[in-house]
Amino acid sequence: MQYRIYQSMERKSLKSVNFEKRNGIIPVVVQDLKTREVLMLAYVNQEALKKTNTTGNAWFWSTSKGKLWMKGEESGNIQPVKEIRMDCDLDAALYIVESDRPACHTGQRSCFHHMLTD
Numbered sequence: 001m002q003y004r005i006y007q008s009m010e011r012k013s014l015k016s017v018n019f020e021k022r023n024g025i026i027p028v029v030v031q032d033l034k035t036r037e038v039l040m041l042a043y044v045n046q047e048a049l050k051k052t053n054t055t056g057n058a059w060f061w062s063t064s065k066g067k068l069w070m071k072g073e074e075s076g077n078i079q080p081v082k083e084i085r086m087d088c089d090l091d092a093a094l095y096i097v098e099s100d101r102p103a104c105h106t107g108q109r110s111c112f113h114h115m116l117t118d
Contacts, residue, residue: 009085014053018091019046025061028093030071030103033082039103040111044093052081058095077101 019026024046030039042060044052048068051059058071058079072078083096104111 012086012090014046014050016090017046017049017086017093018089021089021091025063026091026093028060028095030058030079030095030097033096033098037110038112039079039097039109049084049093052095053084056081058097071103072101075102075105077103079103 017026025043026049028042028044028049030042031037032039043063044059045061045068048059048061051057051068051070055070058081060069060071061067062069070078077099078101079095079097079099081095082098085094085096086092087094102109104113106113
């Protein structure tokens, strides 16, 4: 399967991200570079997005614990971020990662391993 590569991708700065819309956080989808599988959905604040951009590792904001966390800091399942993309409104992010490690805290490759049937 071939994937479309966007040649006209605009570059945006961290300052242009709209964190105000959702009270300081935005959703971020994590996707595998090779397979394009969606691995997880989380949230970032400005600091987490900046740390991801500077370190190359996936950082998030825990909405339940109210703190920053790096993916893999406890499990060892670090998600190296190869690219950060923003949506058209600059209020949602996409981390494209290169990792063969589980993304889900359950040990599954993807957090999306339940099929809703009814």
